[in-house]
Amino acid sequence: MSRRPLAGIAAAALTILLAWSAYWALRIGYADYLAQDHALPATRAALRLTPSDPALHMQLARALLSSKAPDPSIQRAAVEDSLNDALHLSPANSTLWIESADAAEQLHDYPTAEADLLHAVQLDRTFSPRWLLAEFYARRQDDHRFWPAMRAALATSYDDVTPLFETCWNLTSQPETILPRAIPPRPEVLTQYLDFLLTKNRLDLAQPVAAQLLPHPTPATLPTLLAYCDRLLWFNQPIPARHVWNVLSAARLIPYPSVAGITNPAFEKPFLQQAFDWRLASAPGISAQHDPALLTFEFSGKQIEHAELASQFVLLAPATTYRLTVSSRNETDVAALIPGIVRTPDTGVHLHLIQSETHLDFLASAPPVQGPDRQPQTQTYPFTTPLNSNLFRLTVTYDRTYGTTRFEGAVSLSQLQLAK
Numbered sequence: 001m002s003r004r005p006l007a008g009i010a011a012a013a014l015t016i017l018l019a020w021s022a023y024w025a026l027r028i029g030y031a032d033y034l035a036q037d038h039a040l041p042a043t044r045a046a047l048r049l050t051p052s053d054p055a056l057h058m059q060l061a062r063a064l065l066s067s068k069a070p071d072p073s074i075q076r077a078a079v080e081d082s083l084n085d086a087l088h089l090s091p092a093n094s095t096l097w098i099e100s101a102d103a104a105e106q107l108h109d110y111p112t113a114e115a116d117l118l119h120a121v122q123l124d125r126t127f128s129p130r131w132l133l134a135e136f137y138a139r140r141q142d143d144h145r146f147w148p149a150m151r152a153a154l155a156t157s158y159d160d161v162t163p164l165f166e167t168c169w170n171l172t173s174q175p176e177t178i179l180p181r182a183i184p185p186r187p188e189v190l191t192q193y194l195d196f197l198l199t200k201n202r203l204d205l206a207q208p209v210a211a212q213l214l215p216h217p218t219p220a221t222l223p224t225l226l227a228y229c230d231r232l233l234w235f236n237q238p239i240p241a242r243h244v245w246n247v248l249s250a251a252r253l254i255p256y257p258s259v260a261g262i263t264n265p266a267f268e269k270p271f272l273q274q275a276f277d278w279r280l281a282s283a284p285g286i287s288a289q290h291d292p293a294l295l296t297f298e299f300s301g302k303q304i305e306h307a308e309l310a311s312q313f314v315l316l317a318p319a320t321t322y323r324l325t326v327s328s329r330n331e332t333d334v335a336a337l338i339p340g341i342v343r344t345p346d347t348g349v350h351l352h353l354i355q356s357e358t359h360l361d362f363l364a365s366a367p368p369v370q371g372p373d374r375q376p377q378t379q380t381y382p383f384t385t386p387l388n389s390n391l392f393r394l395t396v397t398y399d400r401t402y403g404t405t406r407f408e409g410a411v412s413l414s415q416l417q418l419a420k
Contacts, residue, residue: 293415
């Protein structure tokens with residue numbers, strides 16, 4: 001046979017192949033177009049064009065479920081046939097098994113829904129099918145199967161799992177059982193669960209969670225552990241708060257030593273704004289600037305009459321006499337404000353030492369922080385702590401003295417020291 005007839009046959013075969021390919025490309029493309037309309041007629045039309053598409057069989061099942069059929073039994077049989085067709089065409093597709101389970105649950109066929117989800121879990125080792133299985137058991141109020149399923153889901157979870165904690169919380173009247181039954185020993189999950197408990201102010205339940213995180217603190221767990229330490233202080237639990245702080249200090253996750261008197265007394269390090277470090281407050285007409293070794297408050301002269309400027313929790317020994325020494329400087333040029341008159345202005349800046357339990361101020365009678373303009377000033381405030389109390393809030397406030405005008409200018413603090 002000559003080469004010319006062979007070439008003709010090859011060309012004809014190629015033309016037929018290309019035409020066939022073009023036909024199926026157009027057919028599949030048109031089926032995809034029809035499938036964009038999820039209504040029952042369009043889905044059936046798309047399925048006639050591509051009957052081997054498992055996703056379309058699943059779409060048909062969903063469309064049948066949402067349609068109003070005169071005979072529910074016929075509708076149910078049609079849905080089940082569509083589900084079986086989809087699973088038969090792609091038996092290893094876990095997503096289809098999950099969708100089949102959802103359809104079965106809508107049909108109140110709970111054994112089939114559970115079996116499909118269990119099969120999806122076997123096919124897919126990731127989080128999603130395990131989470132959906134746990135949620136299924138929660139909806140069924142199946143306490144016996146829910147907790148192992150939830151623990152398995154959290155063991156493979158990622159990202160935000162707060163909704164799963166809410167599910168656990170809603171399923172039991174004994175939230176203390178959630179940790180041993182559902183929370184795996186994964187730092188990522190424990191950290192999120194500790195955050196969750198802090199939002200509910202359940203420090204009693206937070207303690208055993210924090211106890212699992214504290215032996216090996218990391219930069220990832222640091223923000224949550226600091227927030228836990230902070231919450232303990234606000235709820236007047238200084239001993240566990242000190243333990244958390246000291247663990248973080250020993251791990252060098254915070255730039256401070258263990259708790260002893262005033263933290264960051266010379267304002268050398270950036271403020272953590274929580275736990276045992278300084279926290280700044282904001283008030284109209286007053287601005288604060290923290291530079292290395294200096295904390296400056298500037299007053300516009302139009303500020304409110306009473307405002308907290310800065311504060312810090314401090315642990316002190318009971319029934320002990322201390323001396324609080326404050327190094328400061330009044331940045332106001334008094335001579336420029338009142339020509340020919342040089343006097344020490346009333347800055348209105350005060351120090352307070354508030355007992356956490358009783359809210360008594362152990363520096364209530366102390367004079368304000370003030371001194372000659374632009375000259376360093378050192379003031380000492382003696383006080384004695386009461387029996388059986390060791391947690392206090394050291395605060396810096398502005399309080400306009402009655403009979404005086406609002407202070408205009410700036411006051412800088414360079415150091416606060418405590419000594420027995």
